[in-house]
Amino acid sequence: MYTVKSAVNALGVIVTLVLLYAFTTTRHEVPRVWNVQELIKSHLPPPDTTVDITFAPAEYYYALPEHVIYKTYPVYAREFEPKGYIDSLRKLKPEQVFDPSQIKTKQDWIRAGQIVFNWPVAYTLVTDSVSAVRAKDFEGSSARLTAQGVYAFNQYILNNDGKLLRGSLSCASCHTQITKNGNLIEGAQGNLFNNARFADAVRSGKVPFAAIADGTRRLYFTPWAPANHKMIADSPEEFASALMAAGAGVAHRQGGSYIYPLKVPSLFGIKDIRYLDHTGLMKHNSMADLMRYAALNQGMDMLTSYNGFIPGGKNENTTLPAVAEWSHPFGYAAKRYSDEQLYALAHYIYSLTPPENPNRASRELLTRGEFVFKKEGCITCHTPPLYTNNKLTPASGFEPRPGDVAQYDIFNVSVGTDSVSTLYTRRGTGYYKVPSLRNVWMQQAFLHNGNIATLEDLFNPARITRTSNRIKGHPFGLTLTDADKRALITFLKSL
Amino acid sequence: MIVNQFLLSVLAAYILIARIFTDSPDPKDVRCYVDLAINNAGIDVHGSFDTSDIAIVLTGSYGRPDSIHGVLYPRGIYTGISIRDQHLMRPDYFDVEKFPVIRVHSRKIDCISNNRFVGVFDLTIKGITSTITIPFHCTRTTQALTYHARFAINRLDFSLGEPSAILDNTVQIAVKIHIDV
Numbered sequence: 001m002y003t004v005k006s007a008v009n010a011l012g013v014i015v016t017l018v019l020l021y022a023f024t025t026t027r028h029e030v031p032r033v034w035n036v037q038e039l040i041k042s043h044l045p046p047p048d049t050t051v052d053i054t055f056a057p058a059e060y061y062y063a064l065p066e067h068v069i070y071k072t073y074p075v076y077a078r079e080f081e082p083k084g085y086i087d088s089l090r091k092l093k094p095e096q097v098f099d100p101s102q103i104k105t106k107q108d109w110i111r112a113g114q115i116v117f118n119w120p121v122a123y124t125l126v127t128d129s130v131s132a133v134r135a136k137d138f139e140g141s142s143a144r145l146t147a148q149g150v151y152a153f154n155q156y157i158l159n160n161d162g163k164l165l166r167g168s169l170s171c172a173s174c175h176t177q178i179t180k181n182g183n184l185i186e187g188a189q190g191n192l193f194n195n196a197r198f199a200d201a202v203r204s205g206k207v208p209f210a211a212i213a214d215g216t217r218r219l220y221f222t223p224w225a226p227a228n229h230k231m232i233a234d235s236p237e238e239f240a241s242a243l244m245a246a247g248a249g250v251a252h253r254q255g256g257s258y259i260y261p262l263k264v265p266s267l268f269g270i271k272d273i274r275y276l277d278h279t280g281l282m283k284h285n286s287m288a289d290l291m292r293y294a295a296l297n298q299g300m301d302m303l304t305s306y307n308g309f310i311p312g313g314k315n316e317n318t319t320l321p322a323v324a325e326w327s328h329p330f331g332y333a334a335k336r337y338s339d340e341q342l343y344a345l346a347h348y349i350y351s352l353t354p355p356e357n358p359n360r361a362s363r364e365l366l367t368r369g370e371f372v373f374k375k376e377g378c379i380t381c382h383t384p385p386l387y388t389n390n391k392l393t394p395a396s397g398f399e400p401r402p403g404d405v406a407q408y409d410i411f412n413v414s415v416g417t418d419s420v421s422t423l424y425t426r427r428g429t430g431y432y433k434v435p436s437l438r439n440v441w442m443q444q445a446f447l448h449n450g451n452i453a454t455l456e457d458l459f460n461p462a463r464i465t466r467t468s469n470r471i472k473g474h475p476f477g478l479t480l481t482d483a484d485k486r487a488l489i490t491f492l493k494s495l
Numbered sequence: 496m497i498v499n500q501f502l503l504s505v506l507a508a509y510i511l512i513a514r515i516f517t518d519s520p521d522p523k524d525v526r527c528y529v530d531l532a533i534n535n536a537g538i539d540v541h542g543s544f545d546t547s548d549i550a551i552v553l554t555g556s557y558g559r560p561d562s563i564h565g566v567l568y569p570r571g572i573y574t575g576i577s578i579r580d581q582h583l584m585r586p587d588y589f590d591v592e593k594f595p596v597i598r599v600h601s602r603k604i605d606c607i608s609n610n611r612f613v614g615v616f617d618l619t620i621k622g623i624t625s626t627i628t629i630p631f632h633c634t635r636t637t638q639a640l641t642y643h644a645r646f647a648i649n650r651l652d653f654s655l656g657e658p659s660a661i662l663d664n665t666v667q668i669a670v671k672i673h674i675d676v
Contacts, residue, residue, distance in 0.1 A: 371538070377576050379536045383661055405587070413582035475578065 028109065030343045031288035033295050034061040042283040042292070044408065047398055047423050047430035048224045054305040056320060061300065063323050066338040069098035069119045072155035075166060077135040080149020086129050086156075086164070094158040100340040106347065113348025116341045117175075117186065120155050120167025121298055132166075133197075142248035142444070143194035147182025153192040171294070171345070174251050174264050177442065187267040187352035188442050191248040199240035209236045218317070219254040223307040225424035230259055247453055249445030254311070255301050255426040262421060263450030268354045268439050274390040274409060278448040279422040280433040283408075290349065291342040299336065306426050354439045361490045369491025372484045376477055381411065381434045387495055392431035395419035396473075400430075417447055417473030441493040447474060455489045524675040527551050529567060533650070534663040542574040542583075551672055558633055558640055560604055563614065567597040588655050594621045602626070610634070620653040631670075642672040 036055050046053065073089055076082070098119075103112050133151045138144065145151055153173045157165045177188035201207045212233060220231045233239035242258050252261045262278055276282045276293045284290060296304070302312035303320060314321045326334035337345070361369075373379055383389045391411035394400055396419045400410050411434065422428045432448055446452040451471055457463055461478040463471045477488060527549040531542040548571030555561030569589040574580055584591045597620050604614040611632045617624050631644035649664050650656055658664070 374536045374538045377535070377540070377579055379661060380579075383536075412585045412587050413578055415578060476576070 028103075028106075028343070030339050031286075031291060033288070033291050033337075033339045033342050034058045034300075035288075035292075038288065039292055039296075042285070042289050044279075044281055044283070044429040044431070046224065046426075046428050047395075049401065051224050051307050052305070053307075056300060056303045060303075060320060060323075061295075061336060064326075064334060064336040065323070067119060067121070067335045067341060068096060068160065069115060069341065070157055070159060071095040071097050072118060072120070072157050072167065074148075074150045074152075075133060075154040075156055076131055077133045077138070077145055077149045077151055078131040079135040080145070081131045084129075086126065086131070089156055089158065090164050092158055094160055094162065098341060098344070100338075100344075103340075103344070109344050109347040110351045111348075112341075113344035113346065113351075114186070116171075116337065116345040117348050118155065118170050118172045119341075120157065120170040120173070121335070122169040123157065123159075123165040123167050126156065126164045126166050137194060137197050137200075141194050141196045142191060143196075144178035144180075144191055145182065146178055146184050150184075151192070151194075152176055152178065152184055153194070169298075171298075171349075174253075175267050185355055185442075187349070188354070188439075189249045189266050189444065190251070190264045191444060193251070195243045195246060199243040202236045202240045202243070205236070209239075212236065212239050216258050218302065218311040219252075220257050220425070221309060221311070222424055222426050222428070223309050229420070229424045231257065233258060247445060247450065249443060250450035253297075256421060257425050260418070260420050260425070260449055262427075263445045263448055265435070266354075266439055266442065267349050267352050269386070269436065270352075271350045272386050272390075273388070273433075273436060275392060275433045277427055278432055278435075279427050279429045280392040280408070280431045281427050281429055287343070287346045287350070290346045291339070294342055294345055295337060301426070311426075354442065357439075357441055357494065359441055359490075359493045361494060365487050365490050366494055368484070369487035369489070369494075372477075372480065372488040373491055376480070376488070378476060378488075381415075382437045387437035388434045390434070392429075392433050394431055395422045398423060398430035415474045415476075418449060418471075421448060437492060437495050440495055447471070455492060456485075459485050459488070525551070526673045527565075528671045528673075530669045531572075532667040532669075533665070536661040540574060542572050544568075544571050545573070547571065553672075555604075558610065558635060559606060560601075560612070560642075562604065563599070563601045563616070565599040567599075568595060569597055570595065587657070590621055618648070620655065623653050625652055638675060640674045640676060642670075644668075644670040 036058055039055050043053070045051070071094075076085065097115050098112055100112075103109055133154070135145060135149065143153075153168055155167050155170070157167045159165060172186060173192060174190040175187055176190050176192055177185045178191060179185065198207070202209070202212055216232045216239065222229075222231060225231060233242065239258065243252070246252065246261045249264050250261045251264050252258050256262050265278070270276075270284075270290070274284055276284050276290070282289060282293045282296075284293070299312075303310060303326065305313075308318060310317050310320060312321065312326055313319050314325060323334060373382075381389055381391075381393075389411060391409040393411050394414050396414050396416050398414075398419065400412060404410055405412070408431075410431070417432065422430055422432055440455070444453060446455070446458050451469070452458050452463065458474070459477040459480060463469075464475065464478070477485065480488065526546040528546060529544040529549060532539045534540075544567060548568045550566045552564040553560045553562070570584060570591045572580055572583055572589075574583070583589055586593070597618075599619075600617045602615040602617060604612055606612050611630070613628060613630050615626060615628050618627050625648075627646065627648065629644050629646045631642055633640055633642045635641075645668070647665050647667050650666050651658065651664050655666075656662065
């Protein structure tokens with residue numbers, strides 16, 4: 001028998017369910033990514049004020065086909081690969097795994113974002129039945145396989161044509177670290193890419209040098225750089241040597257330099273970081289800014305005009321290619337992420353947390369280290385709780401422009417590190433941002449070019465005076481006693 | 496221009512004091528020291544100026560000054576960290592390119608007890624002048640007369656840096672003028 005009490009109970013259940021749904025399925029409005037006006041507002045200008053940077057128009061961007069994201073499969077080193085593995089993948093059907101209509105909650109967005117994070121954007125056809133990756137190629141290399149023998153830089157993909165491809169250049173390709181124990185940590189400073197394999201392929205001609213020369217030109221040519229700044233390799237050996245000179249945690253990313261690679265940053269806590277890129281290339285005031293930065297870095301910077309030079313352009317890099325014509329020198333498909341994919345990606349990146357810090361030290365040593373940190377003035381730039389003051393410092397040889405101090409967060413003193421990356425590359429702004437020291441215990445590369453491998457070397461005064469591998473700049477902590485140095489390093493590794 | 500030339504000639508000649516003393520021995524040597532201290536994240540950071548960065552003019556009788564006028568060149572600051580010293584030269588701090596000198600001029604000096612004084616001074620940093628009251632005293636030996644002063648300023652009053660969560664606004668200043676006779 002239907003009673004008033006039953007009706008009230010039912011109403012209560014319905015109201016509860018509605019409230020539960022409302023709290024867990026927050027309405028998400030996906031920002032429009034390619035808004036050129038917003039890009040211009042957040043993108044810092046290059047150090048040369050006569051340079052014109054023109055982004056591809058929104059109509060062009062949205063005419064690019066979107067990535068369709070399929071399920072990916074791990075790439076094993078041959079010695080770890082299950083027998084018949086690759087052939088078994090060929091028998092599978094492609095499976096689309098990113099569907100915005102299925103995303104309801106914030107957690108859904110984060111899970112979807114991890115899929116996007118791992119989605120490769122460059123592909124080569126797999127023709128073999130065994131892995132081309134061999135574990136012995138990693139002996140003596142700074143790159144690592146996982147404990148299961150997976151080369152996480154690549155993934156296998158079955159696309160809609162049923163072809164098996166080996167993909168690379170996902171976000172994860174650079175922003176994933178394999179620990180000494182072979183554990184995989186997404187978001188940490190990456191150490192996946194095996195430079196030695198690629199260098200061998202270049203030296204042997206497996207990657208034709210003509211492709212390397214054209215590639216380095218597209219990736220690194222900067223119209224406003226001085227004539228004596230080397231941007232294009234002259235020979236396979238020269239390029240291979242430059243690759244081999246880079247240690248772990250470093251990448252020769254596009255818009256930089258093949259001689260001056262850049263440290264791969266940690267993504268942990270990036271939500272708090274006000275500027276993206278070592279040069280502070282883009283202001284980061286919202287999730288939409290991160291989405292635009294990701295879009296730029298995953299291809300759109302190659303379709304940006306830098307004083308008339310369009311890296312991915314046709315007609316000698318002067319014209320935007322038609323959508324079907326665009327290709328990256330190393331095999332990018334001419335595609336873009338959808339706004340929903342970038343929104344999911346940003347959610348995932350914001351959600352990343354570091355693993356537990358395994359370093360332990362006595363309270364006395366940590367207290368001493370913190371005292372040294374303050375006494376030496378480190379705290380002025382690396383201010384807690386973020387251990388960065390979130391400001392930009394001018395490079396040696398660059399004076400802030402009259403309007404810069406009002407417009408950007410400038411800490412007007414140069415620490416004297418090498419200025420090439422911010423003065424003579426397409427990512428250049430004239431500034432370097434003060435990096436956060438959080439999770440520095442996980443890093444294998446320090447300073448923006450990643451040419452210092454340990455904190456011990458960072459505080460070694462000999463690095464400024466030695467005849468080989470001299471690294472100037474950031475002259476802090478160079479006159480500490482051994483005890484104070486040990487305390488400071490211990491403190492830093494506790495962050 | 497004429498004033499700057501005068502100040503530069505004073506510094507170049509290392510004349511640290513020109514004064515008129517009545518019934519007093521002639522000074523043989525004069526040295527002036529200025530030390531700063533500011534709290535940064537719980538630790539006092541010290542800066543100092545060497546005597547060569549400072550020019551002082553006192554008038555009055557021996558141990559009883561009528562007026563004190565000083566010029567200090569902030570370019571000479573030493574904090575122990577050279578990058579910090581360089582930063583202090585920049586426009587957000589002392590801006591030494593535009594404002595090469597700090598000036599202090601007494602408006603009046605009162606003797607409040609034996610060897611103890613209170614002066615009202617105009618202090619000009621970065622073109623900003625503020626009137627401050629500085630107590631000071633002197634100590635004497637047969638060979639020397641020394642003036643000591645301690646006071647504090649708010650750096651933001653003179654546009655030195657910006658508000659900070661870790662850097663205090665108050666700068667403690669200690670001045671010592673040592674005159675050998």
